[in-house]
Amino acid sequence: MKDNNPTYGYFFAEPGLYWLMLAGSYLGLSYGMFSFFVTMFIYYAVYKFCDRLNNPSAAFFTVFAFLGYFVFTEWVRQGLAISIIMLSIKHHEKDHYVRFVLSVAVACLFHASAVVALSYLLISSKSRLRMKMFLIIASAVMFSAMLIIYNPSVTANLPFIGAKVTAYSSLLLENNDGFWKYILSSKVVFAYLIILVMLYSQARKYNSLFSAISAIYFMLLTRFVSVLIRVRYILVPVFVVSMDEYLTDKGRGFHTSLPI
Secondary structure (H helix, E strand, O other): OOOOOOOOOHHOOOOOHHHHHHHHHHHHOOHHHHHHHHHHHHHHHHHHHHHHHHHHHHHHHHHHHHHHOOOOOOOHHHHHHHHHHHHHHHHHHHOOHHHHHHHHHHHOOHHHHHHHHHHHHHHOOHHHHHHHHHHHHHHHHHOOOOOOOOHHHHHOOOOOHHHHHEEEEEHHHOOOOOHHHHHHHHHHHHHHHHHHHHHHHHHHHHHHHHHHHHHHHHHHHHHOOOOOOHHHHHHHHHHHHHHHHHHHHHHOOOOOOOOO
C-alpha cells in the first residue's frame, strides 16, 4: 500500500508511538509485551478519568460507547492521545492552563487531531454565550477545513500540514460517493441531530449541558466529510464530563464506583 500511495507515510507523521516503540526495543520488549503496556496505559487513563466523576459507571459506559471499538483497539495512536487528554483534564479544571496546554502538546505527538482539545478552554463552561461563540467558531473552522480538504492546493506549500492535507484529500477522492449522498446516507448524522435536539431542550433548565451541546455539534460537523471523522473523538471526554454534571444536577446520577 505504501509503494502504491506516496502520501501514505504522511498519515503517520507524528513521532510519539515510534519513539515509544524505539524505547520498547531498547528495553528488549517483544511486540506483544509492548502492546500490553500500551493497552494497560489506555485503560488506566480511562479508569482514572471515570473514577473521579460523580457517576463513574455511566461515564465508563459512554466512553466505551464512543471509543471502545475503534479508537482503543485499532487506532492506537489516537487512543494514546485521547488517554493523555483524559489524564490532563484535571489540570484544566484546576485552572492550571499551562500544564493542560503542555499535556495537549504531548498528545499531539501521537495524533495531530489532539490539538482540538484546546477548544476545552472555551467550551468547558456553563455559559450560554461561550457555547454560542464555540458553535460559530466551530462552524467556521470545520467548513474551512472542508474547503481545504476538497482543494488541497491551498495548503500545499505548508510544511507537514500541506502533506497531511494532501494525503487525506487523496483518500477522500478515492472513496468519495458525493458530499450530499454521503451525508444523507449516514445514520450517525441523524442520530447526532436527535441527540442535539434532546440536549438543547434540556439545556433551558440545566446549563451544565452547554459543553455537551458544543461537543455533539462539533461531532456532527465532522461527519460531513469522511476523512474528518476521527477528529470528533477528541471531544468525547468533555462530553462525558458535561453529561456527568447534568446527571448530578438533575439528581439522577448513579453514584456508583468502578471495581478495582
